[in-house]
Amino acid sequence: MRPRGRIVLGAALICLGVAAWQGARLVVALRWNRLIESGHVRGDVARAPPEVRFAAAYASAQSGAVQEALDAYRALLVDAAPRLRHDAMFNAGNLYLQRAMAARAMTDQAASLTLAELAKASYRDLIREDSSDWDARYNLEKTLRLAPDAEGDDEALYTPPTHLRAAPTAPGTSLGLP
Numbered sequence: 001m002r003p004r005g006r007i008v009l010g011a012a013l014i015c016l017g018v019a020a021w022q023g024a025r026l027v028v029a030l031r032w033n034r035l036i037e038s039g040h041v042r043g044d045v046a047r048a049p050p051e052v053r054f055a056a057a058y059a060s061a062q063s064g065a066v067q068e069a070l071d072a073y074r075a076l077l078v079d080a081a082p083r084l085r086h087d088a089m090f091n092a093g094n095l096y097l098q099r100a101m102a103a104r105a106m107t108d109q110a111a112s113l114t115l116a117e118l119a120k121a122s123y124r125d126l127i128r129e130d131s132s133d134w135d136a137r138y139n140l141e142k143t144l145r146l147a148p149d150a151e152g153d154d155e156a157l158y159t160p161p162t163h164l165r166a167a168p169t170a171p172g173t174s175l176g177l178p
Contacts, residue, residue, distance in 0.1 A: 053072055096116070116143050
């Protein structure tokens with residue numbers, strides 16, 4: 001066989017191997033998707049892809065296994081992609097907030113305050129990562145109404161970015177406009 005024929009044959013074999021590998025990955029992804037859609041993705045999914053573990057945590061939260069969901073969300077904070085970590089932290093904060101409101105409704109003030117502090121920590125971390133996350137800001141505000149801070153040391157979280165501020169004006173001064 002000529003050298004050119006060997007190169008073509010080698011390239012074809014490499015392409016065939018890559019196609020087989022991608023096909024196997026697709027089959028595995030389709031299995032995970034079917035499992036997620038069926039709602040049976042709870043339980044031991046420690047070696048599953050982060051997206052599947054997120055779905056398992058969400059399914060646990062929806063079924064009432066809140067501590068299992070919180071543990072799964074915390075595990076995602078270690079090795080998931082940034083967007084998935086953000087969503088896991090947001091969902092964990094929401095679970096803490098829901099539990100804080102439930103504890104307050106049952107007049108368990110100590111548990112309510114502890115859970116509210118955990119929720120505030122989650123939302124503040126999210127805001128530090130992305131100051132334009134209005135959902136986290138809203139939920140932090142809601143949590144602060146439930147359990148206000150004793151000291152107002154997080155003032156920087158609430159100031160708008162400088163490029164959105166209006167020019168300061170004193171009464172009676174003109175900006176040069178008609």
